[in-house]
Amino acid sequence: MTRQRLTNKEWNALLEQQGGKCCVPGCESETDLIGEHSTPNALRAGKPDQLMCASCHKIKTRNDVREIARARRLSGETSSQWGRRKKFGPTFKSKNTFRSHHRYG
Numbered sequence: 001m002t003r004q005r006l007t008n009k010e011w012n013a014l015l016e017q018q019g020g021k022c023c024v025p026g027c028e029s030e031t032d033l034i035g036e037h038s039t040p041n042a043l044r045a046g047k048p049d050q051l052m053c054a055s056c057h058k059i060k061t062r063n064d065v066r067e068i069a070r071a072r073r074l075s076g077e078t079s080s081q082w083g084r085r086k087k088f089g090p091t092f093k094s095k096n097t098f099r100s101h102h103r104y105g
Contacts, residue, residue: 023056024053
């Protein structure tokens with residue numbers, strides 16, 4: 001999937017539509033605006049349809065990643081840890097990151 005970019009004309013139209021600031025209610029930032037999709041590109045491809053400041057974009061991206069994983073889990077594309085353990089049984093082992101070099105006492 002190729003990322004679609006906004007043309008200068010589209011960028012300026014969005015900027016004017018949003019009053020020159022971030023699209024998130026309550027955020028008045030006018031700098032470091034990023035073209036962002038209202039629906040994650042992984043779920044529905046298209047051009048960005050809103051401008052968002054970098055800090056709001058970071059929060060939205062974190063939430064989007066969580067929602068995409070949830071949608072894939074619910075659709076059966078991927079399974080949860082519990083589902084993988086149920087499928088593979090006791091042979092499915094996690095990595096033991098707590099090694100013996102951690103000694104107490």
